[in-house]
Amino acid sequence: MSLTPTTIGFDADDTLWQNEQFYRLTEDRFAELVADHAEGSDLKGRLLDVERRNLKLYGFGIKGFMLSMVETAIEVTGGKVPTTVIEKILAAGREMLAHPIEILPHVEETLDRLAGTYRMVLITKGDLFDQERKLAGSGLAKLFQAVEIVSEKNVETYRRIFDRHGDGPDRAVMVGNSLKSDIVPALEAGGWGVYIPHDLTWVFEHVEPPVDAPRFRQVAHLGELPELMSGLA
Known part of the structure; x- marks a missing residue:
């Protein structure tokens, strides 16, 4: 398979x-x-x-x-x-x-490029009202097939979401700036984890990069994601 x-x-x-x-x-x-x-x-x-x-x-x-x-x-x-x-x-x-939403570089063109090839899910944690406000203000909502606003990101969260909105975690990629919340639990759930470092990361989100995990990847910015995705199998 x-x-x-x-x-x-x-x-x-x-x-x-x-x-x-x-x-x-x-x-x-x-x-x-x-x-x-x-x-x-x-x-x-x-x-x-x-x-x-x-x-x-x-x-x-x-x-x-x-x-x-x-x-x-x-x-x-x-x-x-x-x-x-x-x-x-x-x-x-x-x-x-x-505060107005400030989209990061490469985001809009990258999401546009990937939208026709992959099912795309926004997975964010935090206050429901505020996260909905930010998504609406970003203008990006139309590019996602599903939006999941969760209280915590852990292994069970990713298994549930990728079973619901995809073909399971083993055929899913999680992209984010937090090793602790976005990458490590997605890897432990059986998926891929693509880490995009940000200049500022909350101290509670600091963990060591899982460099020995076979499905761990790191890119400098979101614009590198399409090429990376084409090589994953």
């Missing part, structure tokens, strides 16, 4: 459009706002600790990030953070939710 890929799964954030850079900018803004009320604190480190603690409660996304910023501000100031600072933190989060 042929194992030539018939389905491609694409991550969204920092694979198709910019995402992490807005978190980094907002972290800087948060640190500026709180610094005068919490001298000597490692504000970004404290925020990261709170985010890690809250992931199981809020999941991934801007809204959980906003709540974690507010919680951190309260903790590091012993509850003395002014309401004006809280208001500015919330305003910074709202700016993130309203």
Whole structure:
């Protein structure tokens, strides 16, 4: 039986459009706002600790990030953070939710080129409302046969999605910028994993590249994907 890929799964954030850079900018803004009320604190480190603690409660996304910023501000100031600072933190989060979508280079032409040959599925995790907003704002929705917005990306997620929308994980390719979420579990599910590094990657997504996995591939940018796909079998 042929194992030539018939389905491609694409991550969204920092694979198709910019995402992490807005978190980094907002972290800087948060640190500026709180610094005068919490001298000597490692504000970004404290925020990261709170985010890690809250992931199981809020999941991934801007809204959980906003709540974690507010919680951190309260903790590091012993509850003395002014309401004006809280208001500015919330305003910074709202700016993130309203920011225009910035498509990454090579995305549109690459998706157009692959759309007629493969079943294409958008697989993204995070807040449902926000991910739907970004997809609508990107103008890319028409190029996908299916969209899956999930709370977590793991082996069972990929098996379920590629069974539902393709010919199983062994004939599927997952493309993304996160080794931890996009690549390693897709490989463990039996698929291919194509890693596209991004300049900024959230610290929680850092793992070592699975360079010994026979179905692991890496490209410099999405524009290299069509040629790579033609050689997979």
